[in-house]
Structures are given as C-alpha cells and as structure tokens.
Amino acid sequence: MSRQTVRSTDPKKVSSELFTLTYGSLVAQMLKDYESDEEVNKQLDRMGYNIGLRLIEDFLARTNVGRCYDFRDTAEKLQMAFKMYLGISPSITNWSPAGDEFSLILETNPLTEFVELPESHVNLKYSNIIPGVIRGALEMVQTEVVACFVHDQLKGDSTSELRVKFVRRLEDAIPAGED
Amino acid sequence: MADDALFEFLFMEMTSSIYCHDDVAERDASVTKLEQIGFSTGYRLVERLTKDWPRFKTELDVIKFICKEFWSAVYKKQIDNLRTNHHGVYVLHDNKFRFLTQMSNNKQYIEMAPKYLAFTCGLIRGTLANLGINSIVTVEVTAMPACKFQVQAAQNS
Numbered sequence: 194m195s196r197q198t199v200r201s202t203d204p205k206k207v208s209s210e211l212f213t214l215t216y217g218s219l220v221a222q223m224l225k226d227y228e229s230d231e232e233v234n235k236q237l238d239r240m241g242y243n244i245g246l247r248l249i250e251d252f253l254a255r256t257n258v259g260r261c262y263d264f265r266d267t268a269e270k271l272q273m274a275f276k277m278y279l280g281i282s283p284s285i286t287n288w289s290p291a292g293d294e295f296s297l298i299l300e301t302n303p304l305t306e307f308v309e310l311p312e313s314h315v316n317l318k319y320s321n322i323i324p325g326v327i328r329g330a331l332e333m334v335q336t337e338v339v340a341c342f343v344h345d346q347l348k349g350d351s352t353s354e355l356r357v358k359f360v361r362r363l364e365d366a367i368p369a370g371e372d
Numbered sequence: 373m374a375d376d377a378l379f380e381f382l383f384m385e386m387t388s389s390i391y392c393h394d395d396v397a398e399r400d401a402s403v404t405k406l407e408q409i410g411f412s413t414g415y416r417l418v419e420r421l422t423k424d425w426p427r428f429k430t431e432l433d434v435i436k437f438i439c440k441e442f443w444s445a446v447y448k449k450q451i452d453n454l455r456t457n458h459h460g461v462y463v464l465h466d467n468k469f470r471f472l473t474q475m476s477n478n479k480q481y482i483e484m485a486p487k488y489l490a491f492t493c494g495l496i497r498g499t500l501a502n503l504g505i506n507s508i509v510t511v512e513v514t515a516m517p518a519c520k521f522q523v524q525a526a527q528n529s
Contacts (some may be wrong), residue, residue: 207445207446208374208376208418210420211417211445212378214412214417215379215409217413217416218408218410218412219382219386221412222390222408240385240386240389241388243389243460244381244385246382248378251381253375277375278374278378279374280377281376303374
C-alpha cells in the first residue's frame with residue numbers, strides 16, 4: 194500500500210488555519226443573519242469583548258506578568274499577547290504627546306489570511322473582533338480603553354493599524370459585564 | 373500561528389452567541405447555523421490538509437483519514453474506536469472529546485452538550501462532502517466527555 198508513507202500534518206499550522214477558517218465562516222454566517230455591516234461590526238466587537246474577559250485569565254496564568262505600571266508598559270504587554278496568541282509582533286508607534294494613545298501596526302493579520310472583501314461590504318470591519326478582545330481583556334485589569342482599526346489591509350492600505358486610547362483607570366468597583 | 377486557546381475561546385463564544393434557548397424552533401435554527409459554520413470550515417480545511425495526499429481509493433480510506441489525520445489535527449487525538457456495518461454507516465467513538473473535557477466528566481450539564489457538538493458534525497460533513505461523499509452526521513452523548521458520531525453516507529446510485 195502506498196499509504197505507508199503517511200505525511201504528518203503540522204499541528205500548529207492546522208490549528209492556525211482552523212482558527213482562521215472558522216472565523217471566516219462565522220463572519221460569513223453573521224453577514225447573512227444581520228442586515229447591515231455596522232451591526233456585524235458591533236456583534237464582532239461584542240464577541241471579542243466576551244473573549245477578552247476570559248482570555249486575560251489565560252494570559253496572566255501563562256506569562257506570570259505583573260501589574261502594568263504605566264500605559265507604555267501595557268502596550269508592550271499587548272505586543273507580547275499578540276506574539277503569544279497570533280504569532281505576530283506588531284510594532285508600537287504614533288504615541289500621542291500625552292502618552293495615552295498609541296497604534297499597533299500589523300504587517301500581517303492571521304485572521305485575514307484567506308480573505309478578500311467583496312465590494313458590497315465596504316463598511317465591514319472584518320477583524321473587528323481584535324479591538325473587542327483588547328477592550329475586554331484590559332477591562333479585567335482595571336483599564337478602560339477604546340480600540341479600533343483605523344487602517345486595514347483588506348481595504349487596500351499597506352498595513353493594518355489598530356489605535357488604542359486610554360480612557361480611565363477603573364477603581365475598586367467590579368465592572369458590570371455587558372449582557 | 374494562532375494559539376489553541378484562542379480557537380477554543382472563539383468556539384465557546386461563537387456557540388454561546390449563536391445558540392438561542394428561547395423556543396424549540398429557534399433552537400433548531402441555531403443548531404443548523406452552527407452546523408453550517410462547521411460545514412464550510414470543514415470543506416475548506418480539508419483541502420489544505422489533503423493537498424499532499426494521494427487520491428483515496430475507497431470510502432473506508434476516507435473515513436480512516438478522518439479518524440486519524442483529521443482528528444489529530446483538529447482535536448489533538450485520534451478517534452478511539454471506529455465501527456461500520458460496511459453499508460455506509462460508520463460510528464466514531466471519541467472517549468475524550470476536546471470541547472467537552474473542560475466541562476464535565478459525568479452527566480452534569482449533559483443537556484448542554486449538543487450545542488457544542490453541532491459544529492463538529494458540520495465539520496465532518498463538510499470534510500466528507502469535499503471528498504465526494506454526501507452524508508448525514510449525527511451525534512450522541514451518554515456521559516461527558518465521551519461522544520459517538522454516526523456518519524451515514526449516501527449510497528451512490
């Protein structure tokens with residue numbers, strides 16, 4: 194039997210493709226379910242938020258990082274999280290003078306690996322789950338931020354740029370979860 | 373390279389946001405949606421998995437591929453037991469299914485189990501469809517984290 198020469202598939206690669214393809218199928222399904230691209234953006238962000246709330250636990254348990262002492266430190270840890278979960282190292286640039294706002298530049302985006310955005314969905318923010326994850330995860334460490342994509346490779350920009358803005362430090366009270 | 377944890381979190385969130393508890397009709401519709409997402413994922417994934425493989429000779433070869441390669445790639449283990457009646461019905465036993473191991477190891481939460489399996493049913497069906505086999509895939513859970521997938525291949529007439 195020629196089947197003796199079994200090609201083993203690289204588990205890390207498969208896992209990454211599985212993730213990308215599942216995400217793609219999910220977005221495709223959501224585009225069918227919701228009427229507007231804006232609504233899909235909103236739902237993706239909400240799902241990301243819910244994932245972030247849990248993902249932070251995994252991150253803290255696996256990396257042993259402590260509290261961030263300032264927002265620059267937070268930015269570096271975000272970069273570390275990107276490396277750990279998506280295998281990419283976005284660069285941190287465009288700090289605002291006050292040091293409360295920065296950009297993550299993504300040269301490649303694993304989520305969009307096999308994706309082309311059709312003309313009819315120009316308003317769709319395909320990777321909108323990522324800003325949601327960041328918002329959710331940082332909220333669990335008492336930092337409220339606003340995150341969104343300002344440039345997107347899928348829309349013809351040369352790189353994807355994710356803007357993160359510090360809003361405020363959450364005090365003792367435990368934030369109520371979104372429904 | 374996306375991390376495994378990320379896929380699991382995405383899967384959980386996808387299931388809970390799509391699954392609708394309200395009434396029976398909507399529940400069925402949401403299971404269908406999850407199955408559909410699995411189907412299109414499986415359909416594409418298998419193209420990438422099998423690109424260096426020779427053509428499969430028989431239906432059983434395809435099923436064996438699913439039990440070994442496909443299952444190890446997606447679920448990090450092989451299928452524990454495969455049974456068939458040699459007339460297009462295959463039963464795949466997995467004693468420690470990846471998506472259920474974190475939840476329970478007895479009958480607790482058993483009524484929740486089906487929604488976490490719809491995606492996988494679709495995944496198997498999509499994989500088979502791309503390899504030229506139309507099928508119906510159902511699943512049965514008697515005690516978590518073990519489950520049995522039943523694949524019923526349509527007879528080529």
